[in-house]
Amino acid sequence: MTTWFTHEDIAAANRSIYGQQPAYAPMSWHCLFAGYGCFPPREKLQPVPQGMPRGDVEAVRATLTPCATNFGGYAPL
DSSP states (O other): OHHHHTTOOHHHHHHHHHOSSOSSOHHHHHHHHHHTTOOOOGGGOOOOOTTOOOOOHHHHHHHHHHHHTTSOOOOOO
């Protein structure tokens, strides 16, 4: 968690803790923390480094929107 919140290299942290064959890929950690909504405060967010590929938000939206039709709504308890 410290690595995530301090913007350190998750792959390097994995190797230092778990050795050369970590149990989870760095992307798994990103998905886990993001899925829990664990993000730094907005004022601490950093821009994507130059040259780093960015995700295509519209392509993701175009994929997930039809997938969402497979799930009905829910009624709060």
